[in-house]
Amino acid sequence: MTISPPTSPGGTLAPNAEPGEIVVDVRQVHKHFQLGKRRVPALRGVSLRALRGRVTGLIGPDGAGKTTLLRLVAGLLAPDAGQVLVLGRDATQDSLGVQAVLSYMPQRFGLYEDLTVMENLELYADLQRVSHAHRRDRYQELLHMTGLGPFTRRLAGRLSGGMKQKLGLACTLVRVPELLLLDEPTVGVDPLSRRELWAIVNRLVRDAGVSVLLSTLYLDEAEHCHEVVVLDQGEVLDQDSPRAFSERMRGRSWTVEAPGARPRTLRARLARSPGVLDAVIQDERVRLVSEAGTRPEADTLLAGLGGAVLKSVEPRFEDSFIALVRTRIPKAGVSTGRPETRASTQDPTAAASPHPARSTDSPVIAVRDVERRFGEFYAVHGVSFHVDRGEVFGLLGANGAGKSTMFRMLCGLLPPSAGSLRVAGVDVRRAAADARARLGYMSQRFSLYGYLSVRQNLNFFSSAYGLAGGRRAARIAWALEQFQLAPLADSTSADLPLGYKQRLALACALMHEPEILFLDEPTSGVDPVARREFWRRIDELAERNVTVLVTTHFLEEAEYCDRLAIMASGVILALGTPAEVKRLAGSSPEHPLDMEEAFIHLIERTERVGATS
Amino acid sequence: MSLAADHRTRSTSERGSRGLRLRGLVRKEFLEIIRDPSSIAIAFLLPVVLLLIFGFGVSLDAEHVPIAVVVDQPSAETAAFTAHLERSPYFEPLLLFRMDEAERAMRARRVSAILRLRSDFARRRRIGGAPIQVIVNGVDANTGRLVMGYLDGVWIRWLEQRGRDAGEPLDVPVSVQERVWFNSELESRNFLVPGLIAIIMTLIGALLTAMVMAREWERGTMEALLATPVAVWEILLGKLIPYFLLGTGGMILSVTLAVWLFGVPLRGSLAVLFAASTLFLLAALGMGMLISIVAKNQFVAGQVAIIVTFLPAFILSGFLFDIRSMPAPLQLLTHIIPARYFVAILQTEFLAGDVPSVVWPNGFALSIMALLFLGLSRLKSGKRLE
Amino acid sequence: MRRRILALVIKEFLVLLKDPRSRFVIIIPPFVQLLVFGFAASFDLNDIPLAVYCEDPGADAQELLAGFRHSPHFSDVAVIARDEEIRPLVDGRVALVVLHIGPRFSRDLRLRRPAAVQVIVDGRDSNTALVALGYVRGIVDRFNRRWAEQHGVPALPARLQPRAWFNPNLESRWFVVPGIVGLLTLVVTMLVTALSVAREREQGTFDQTLVAPFRPGEILLGKAIPGLVIGLAEASGIILVAVYGFRIPLLGDLTTLYTGLVLFLIAAVGIGLMISSLAVTQQQGLLGAFLFLVPAIILSGFATPIANMPPFLQQVTLVNPLRYLLVILRGVFLEGTPFHLLLDQFWPMALIGAVNLAAATWLFRRRLY
Structure with a gap:
């Protein structure tokens, strides 16, 4: 901890910080962009306020207008x-x-990538x-805070994603501003770096009274904010504290625990039940959000699931967000996602499973003692694992852990430099x-031909x-129907919203009905609603014995995997089912860890070992 | 030192040295130039390659032109004539005896011209007016014309020699005394190399500047830059100064190579030369910035810069092709091309000297151009993303 | 196999033609360059600014001057009366040529003494000076011949009867425009192919293609064929404009012309793909293309004859495919050169093409990862 308490005798807050004062006042703002010949509205009568010394979060799906607002x-x-x-001045x-x-x-x-x-x-x-007089101390402080101290001479372009993000933050903080604006500061950044970034932001707010306005796609980050503004399609849906958002959902959040049932299968089944607005996997259980005014009947919901238990749980911001966005009437052409009951979940070709059922034959993917060197540097060092047919296997790790290298080798x-693959x-x-x-392959940038x-x-x-x-004709028709792309068939792919690009990329990877699907951060930068829909499709594929290998930054998505490997510095730290990995990280019934905590424990434990050795 | 205390130090830092931001921007630009291999390539490699190729490789001066000489009936007279041809540095005669052979050689591009002394050469010469048939390959019109001119020279010398030998002076009513000023040897290198400096400075000033500025838009650094309390003029000057210095470096390199390596005379003063290049460089930088402001994308900026700055500097500036022989609309067009004025000054400074009547009007035009392009880029750039 | 290549080719065309930027590159620059080169790139001179300094009022002097005044090549810009006036006119580029007829011109002429006229030429642009001197000599020559006829002076023992084959009026445009066909075809083909892999690398679609069941050779063919087709289309368009717009005679047969074009395009596509395999970003691709194009054009004989270069550089031009294409283009257009006389141009291009494609394939395989 480097930030000393304020020297001013007045109190714990910085001199001119008066909570309650309005720092940002947005009044009935309209903004549109010209896209070719089309006039695309970005903001439609947005009003919002951010208060001094508070963290205000802008949350909303892709294309909601967050960046435009900032x-x-x-x-x-x-x-x-x-x-x-802004502070009384017209921006x-x-x-x-x-x-x-x-x-x-x-x-x-x-950042200038060619500069150190x-x-x-x-x-x-x-x-x-x-001024030069203040610089040295300031740099010391920022470098310490961001952990970039040892890398001052490294080119910014050579830093990992997380380090770039911290350097970006340090650069915006060379002078302590009264208002800090951050545009999706945690996108594409691993959980550890996200956590560190939030620590820095919270310290700034607490010690220097800085006001922060930031946008994010991560719903769990909303809980770190004092105020949350939910934006969708250029309109403010609501503004409130995250606690107030959660409170509204009281009595609508549930978990279902069914011993022996595969969480994925259970989730898929529950999601289709009437009265269920949302179903996600959380800690080997399924978390449900029920529709307003309906109380799920345990008997009908859990019929045929022996020993299944329905429990009411504490609501969270995410529940409220999904409810807000899902109950909105979709605007022309762009659906933000509906409950799965209304989507066509029955794949017409699914009936006849194209791939032989899970068998005892040799694993579909077998990796033994694989190494990959870049010069002196080992990106992957002695990695072994295997994936069986029909498994969903996750590869997780911080930036620079070697998972991308592993993925590209697969x-x-x-x-590879050595080993068998x-x-x-x-x-x-x-x-x-x-x-x-x-094989089917989908990369994190949804690499499609944009002009096609x-x-x-x-x-x-x-x-x-x-x-x-x-x-070919049948498969194309299938893709257009199954991914709801038919109305957009003749649109230019580059103009599609990100969620649709992701669908199209997945459709392209599935055209030839591959036995094995490689997904490289398939949900990076995609909003929570589109991510849910994506995982539903992966579920269906796995049901049909397609083997799926996936890398991701979202640790809650790790719960969807049958098994997963956590990588750091080119080696596998933990390998097993989500429950096993958590146990390895020190989770116990008395002190349960969620996946993110487990991940961070594992990484920190190795770093400690590395430091002492 | 605490974060909170920093709030108060901000006011003192506001009063910090005024040039701080500009200095920071300039230093950043230099670091980027040094670390980006493509900037180095455009700024240093390309000029050297161009100078070497143009200095050594490009010449409009034909020498050792292969010429077929067909002598129908060899005699002392014809031998004397071909001897003159052989002595000329411009020709490499190939003696043939049949016209169809010569024609075949011409079609196969083994010779560029045919000279035929007919069987009645000796006889008709005595009664006066023996025709010497000359056929040049007109495909390359310029070379064809030059070959005709060289043959003319050989012919005159042959006549004079004959006259002296016979003791009867040559009776030509009017003779032309040719005086070529500034470049008496008529070496094309002497005019190509100075003009090339304009091309090189266009590449650095316009092409490179347009690309690096567009790169800032593309990489998103411009957005971060604009969000800081930097004034627009500081951003523009932050680009202008480094590339101005880089362009001046290219200029010094080119002038040095021109004088020391290629032996081009430098008859004017360095001061005038540098003043003119300063003005030209400012105009080129202005164009580069304007392009990048409009394009905001390296690929497009590069393409546009090549079309509106590099190509005109090459073709419409008088560097290679004489402006006076272009059609009127194109001549008009050349007036808005800064390189035109700079090429005029360069050729004069190197070969003729400080000629006020060339330097002043062209220098004035360059200043207008510089003001125009810099002013336009200032007008077109604001602190908005749109 | 064939269907997969076809899919790649169709995709490549769609990408090139639907992307406004690459559409721009294929259409606008060639058009602008064709016009500018076609009209501006000429070594012919019209309206050479002439200053007359005539100290002889006699009729003979006036007759000589009339020769200049009637010539389309010269136009009077000044009449001067003193020696000191010459320098500023020439220095300031007001006059390119100063014609000085001395006070004793008519007398010398009548007395059968050599009458001299002094011609001062601004040599700053040596080529212009040479061309201008040629025109001066021609006019004086015609004056001499007429004067000799009229005054019974015995004719010179021999005189030159110059003629130019293939381009009787020695028009530069006839030389330049066929060259542009080669030049622009090269530029467009290079830009299309040199950037194609880099663009896919930048957009991430290259990995997608590599993961699909294509063989490296198929991917390369998928890139090469569009370059070839676009190059041919571009060349055909320019040939049409050359023949119908600029009225350049096309004497030879198209088979010969297109044989040359196809061989050339194979060589050019090979170079483009080599640059493409090496370039990681489009900017590097663009720079690589530029660094190749500038010397390739200068050392091709497009503007200045290869024969004028020092022997070492002449050797270097032997590996430049444009050099051969220019000979073919000019030969077929202006001379009507038959196929068999151009064999010496065809085989080096074929060889260069084979080497380039092999090198591109090798580089491409090596740079896959």
Whole structure:
């Protein structure tokens, strides 16, 4: 802990911090963008307030208008109508004045990748006119706080995602602002780094009285905020404290525990039951949100599930958010997601399972003592595991843990330096095209041809996998129907909302009905509603004996995996079912750990061992 | 030192040295130039490659032109003529005896011209007016014309020699005394190399600047920069100064190579040369910034910069092709191309000297251009993302 | 196999034609360059600014001057009367040529003494100076011949009868425009192919393609064929404009022309794919293409003859495919050169193409990871 208490005798808050004072006042703001010939509204009459010394969170699905709002507050955009006041100054008229009191970290952190850590800090100190007398202490403090001390001479481009994000934050904090704006500061960042970032933000608010306005896609982060503003499609749905949001859901949150049942199967079944708004897996149980005014009947809900127990639980912000967004009437073309009961969950081709049922034959993926060196550096060092047919296997780790390298080796995109690596019984790298014809692959950037329409993308990928004639037509029709892409078939893929891009990417990977599916951070940057829908599809695939290998940053998603491996510094720290991994991390019935805590325990334990050895 | 105390120090830091932001921006730009191999390539590699290729490789001066000489009936007279041809540095005669052979050689591009002395050469010469048939390959019109000119010279010398030998002076009513000023050897290198400096400075000033500025938009650093309390002029100057210095470096490199390696005379003063290049560089930088403000994307900025700055500097500046022989609309167009004025000053400074009547009007035009492009980029850039 | 390649080719075309940026690259720059080069790139001179300094009022001097005044190549910009006036006119680029007829011109002429006219030329642009001197000589020559006829001066013992084959009026445009066909085809093909892999790498679609059951050769063919087709389409468009817009004669047969074009495009696509395999970002691809294009164009004989280069550089040009294509283009357009006379141009291009494609395949396989 480096931040000493304030020297002012007045109290614990910084001199001019008076809680209650309005720092950001957004009044009836409208803003649209011109996209080609279309006029796309980004904000439609948004009003909100942020108070001094508080953390205000903007939460909403992709395309809700969060970034636009932050840019308006930073004076980087001018509203079409309405007014934005920051500490009493008009952000549009007096943008220089506003920029003198706030600091803003854009989504991509605004770092110069060809400059070192120190040079980036120096640049922002110059830009903020921090006097030389204060710099050294300030740098010391920031470097300590972010843990970047040992890396001052490293180029920013060579830092891991989490370190970049911390450096970005340090750069925005070279001068302590009155208002700190953060645009999705935790996207694509591992849980450990997220936790550290929040520690820094909380300390700033507590010790220096800084006001923070930030946007996020992570619903659990809402709990860290004092105030939460829920945005959807350019409108404010509600603004309140997270506690108040949760309170509204009292009596609507439940868990179901059914010993012996696979959580995934249980979840899928419960999600389709009437009166259920949301069903997710949490700690080997299924968490339910019931529709307003209906109390789920344990008898009907749990019929046929011997020993299943329905328990009422404490509501959380996420429940409230899902209820808010799901009960909204979907706007033209873009559905933010509906309860699964109303979606077409029955896959027409699902009836005939294309892949032989789970058998005792050799594992589908077998990795033994695999190494990958880059020069002197071991990205992957002696990793072994196997995945059986029909399993959903998760690969988890912090940034730079080696999971991406491992993943690329499995897909045959990178040759291993040593060890053996077999997928579907063959060496992917050497076995060529026919082996790859049995894999599906979806990368974290939803790598589609952006200028091609949805249908053209499907055409290309189906031909790429050798589909032709009636089968090709049938698969394309299937994809358009199954992923609800038919109304958008002729739209340019680049213009699709992120959630739809993800659907299309998955559809493209599934055109040839692969036996094995590789998913590299498939939900990165995607909003919670779209993520739920995505996992429902993965469930269905696994039911049909498709083997799925997935990497993810969202630890709650690890619960959907049959088994998972946690990696750090190129080695596997823990391997097993979610429950086993948690036990390995020290979870016990008396002190249960959730997946994120388990993960952090494991990482910290290795770091300690590494430090003492 | 506490975070809270920093709130108060902010006011003192506001009063900190005024140039702090600018200095920070300039230093950042230099660090980026040094670490980005493609900047180094455009700023240093490309100029050297261009200078070497143009200095050594590009020449409009034809030498050793292969020419077929067809002598129908060899005699002392014809031998004297071909001897003159052989002595000329411009020709490499290939003696043939049949016209169809020569024509075949021409079609196969083994020779660029045919000179035929007919069987009646000796006889008709005595009665006056023996025709010497000359056929040049007109595909390359410029070379064709040059070959005709060189043959003309050989012919005149042959006539003079004959006259002297016979003791009867050559009776040409009017003779032309040619005086070529500034470049008496008529070496094309002497005019190509100075003009090339304009091309190199266009590459650094406009192309490189447009690309690096667009890169800031693309990588999202511009958004972070704009959100700080930096004034627009500071951002623009922060780009202008480093690339101005880089361009001046390219200029010094080019002038040094031109004078020391290629022996191009430098007859004007360095002061005028540098003043002119300063103005030109400012105009080029202004264009580069304007392009990147409009394009905001490296790929497009690069393409646009090549089309609106590099190509015109190459073709429409008078560097290679004479502006006076272009069609009128194109001549008009050249007036809005800064390189045109700079090339005029460069060629004069190197070969003729400080000529006020060239330097002043062109220098004035360059200042207007610099003001125009810099002013436009200032106008077009604001602290908004749109 | 064939269907998969077809899918790649169709995809590549869609990407190129639907992306406004690459559509721009394929259409706008070639069009602008064709116009600018076609009209501006000329070594012919019109309206050479001429200053006349005539100290002889005689009729003979006036007749000589009339020769200049009637020539389309010259236009009077100044009449001067003193020696001191010459320098500022030339220095300030007001006049390119100063014609000085001395006071004794007519007298010398009548007395059958060599009458001299002094011609001062601004040599700053050496080529322009040479061309201008050629025009001066021509006019004086015509004056001499007429004067000799009229005054019974015995004719010179021999005179030159110059003629130009293939381009009788020695128009630069006839030389330049066929060259542009090669130049622009090269530029467009390079930009299309050199950026294609880098773009996919940047967008992440390259991994997607690598994971699909394509063989490296198929991926490479999928990139090469669109480059080839677009290059051919571009060349055909420019040939049409050259023939119908600029009225350049096309004497030879199209089979010969297109044989050359296809061989050239194979070589160019090979280079583009090599750059593409090496470039990680589009910017590097663009820079690589630029670093290749500039020397390739200068050392091709497009603007200045290869024969004028020092022997070492002439050797270097042997590996430049554009060098051969330019010979073919100009030969087929202006000379109507038959196929068999161009074999010496065809085989080096074929060889270069084979080497390039092999190198591109090798590099591509190595850089897959």
